[in-house]
Amino acid sequence: MSGVATDMFIRPMRRDDVPAVERLTSEGFYDLDLRTRRTGRPEPSRRTDEKAANWRRRMEHILVHDAAGCWVAEDGSGLIGVSVGLKRDLTWILSTFVVRPGEQGHGVGKQLLDASLTYGSGCLRGMVIASHDPKAARRYRLAGFTLHPVMLLTGKVSRDLLPVVERVREGSAGDIDLMNSVDRQVRDSAHGVDHEILASMYPLVVVDRPTGSGYAYVEPGGGPYLLAATNRRTATDLLWETVAASSPDEPCTIAAISPENEWAVDVGMAAKMELDSAGYLALRGMKPPAPYIPSGHFL
Numbered sequence: 346m347s348g349v350a351t352d353m354f355i356r357p358m359r360r361d362d363v364p365a366v367e368r369l370t371s372e373g374f375y376d377l378d379l380r381t382r383r384t385g386r387p388e389p390s391r392r393t394d395e396k397a398a399n400w401r402r403r404m405e406h407i408l409v410h411d412a413a414g415c416w417v418a419e420d421g422s423g424l425i426g427v428s429v430g431l432k433r434d435l436t437w438i439l440s441t442f443v444v445r446p447g448e449q450g451h452g453v454g455k456q457l458l459d460a461s462l463t464y465g466s467g468c469l470r471g472m473v474i475a476s477h478d479p480k481a482a483r484r485y486r487l488a489g490f491t492l493h494p495v496m497l498l499t500g501k502v503s504r505d506l507l508p509v510v511e512r513v514r515e516g517s518a519g520d521i522d523l524m525n526s527v528d529r530q531v532r533d534s535a536h537g538v539d540h541e542i543l544a545s546m547y548p549l550v551v552v553d554r555p556t557g558s559g560y561a562y563v564e565p566g567g568g569p570y571l572l573a574a575t576n577r578r579t580a581t582d583l584l585w586e587t588v589a590a591s592s593p594d595e596p597c598t599i600a601a602i603s604p605e606n607e608w609a610v611d612v613g614m615a616a617k618m619e620l621d622s623a624g625y626l627a628l629r630g631m632k633p634p635a636p637y638i639p640s641g642h643f644l
């Protein structure tokens with residue numbers, strides 16, 4: 346391994362870094378997709394302008410609430426890496442971790458991750474959705490995380506496969522207390538302030554019944570951005586509702602499914618979606634939450 350560039354340094358992220366950080370993460374994940382793409386899969390695509398704007402909005406929200414967890418690496422050429430950690434109750438969550446292609450494997454990532462981990466040092470639990478990059482897996486395992494392989498479902502879903510789902514209603518910011526309560530039951534920590542921004546960015550569906558409660562934020566193209574429920578039946582209804590929001594002509598995705606969430610695999614099978622393996626849920630001090638589909642940025 347060659348060493349880190351001598352003019353490289355790590356510093357806290359500033360608000361005016363956010364556009365460059367967004368471009369850096371877009372470039373880093375696009376490069377990873379190109380390198381690891383399997384045959385037969387669609388070409389990876391860079392973020393659309395709308396997705397980039399949403400990414401910046403989420404990042405600005407995290408900077409307001411978790412500034413001490415947000416770090417960048419810089420050298421004479423500009424920003425070359427970023428690591429973003431947040432704390433919710435006593436859970437530390439890694440939201441973003443990327444080093445510029447060409448600068449990877451030289452120790453920049455370790456310094457960045459250590460800085461974000463220090464922010465979470467009082468936490469009992471830790472969660473990361475790990476890519477299939479072996480460098481990321483190495484960093485997380487060496488930081489004491491257990492790597493749980495996760496699955497991904499993709500596919501266009503024909504309308505005639507959708508079941509009638511009756512118990513689900515549209516949600517709003519008025520459901521935040523309910524959602525925080527479900528979060529605590531499923532993963533011991535509430536999303537808290539994140540529900541405020543999520544409820545303003547994503548369509549929300551909710552189940553609130555004596556027999557079970559839960560919620561799901563819906564991706565613009567259908568599928569879940571984040572789903573949590575107190576039992577599998579409720580989670581299954583919510584997942585179908587998110588899948589029903591997809592177009593029959595566009596593939597919909599259900600990502601980061603741990604084996605503990607087989608109910609979600611069963612929905613994918615019934616919807617005739619394709620199942621694949623896709624990275625890890627890296628956890629410290631906790632088991633894979635269920636019924637639960639984590640979000641990439643707020644887990």
Ligand SMILES: CC(C)(COP(=O)(O)OP(=O)(O)OC[C@H]1O[C@@H](n2cnc3c(N)ncnc32)[C@H](O)[C@@H]1OP(=O)(O)O)[C@@H](O)C(=O)NCCC(=O)NCCS
Binds near residue numbers: 445448474476
């Ligand atoms: C993951 C990532 C942020 C890590 O940053 P980095 O600067 O490359 O990380 P480091 O160099 O500090 O650590 C990488 C480790 O993997 C090792 N490594 C390098 N190439 C490797 C390979 N092909 N397979 C396994 N390990 C490898 C390095 O030697 C180093 O280990 P060491 O510190 O014990 O020597 C960066 O590689 C990246 O941006 N990857 C693409 C995006 C991504 O997957 N992000 C993570 C999202 S969860």
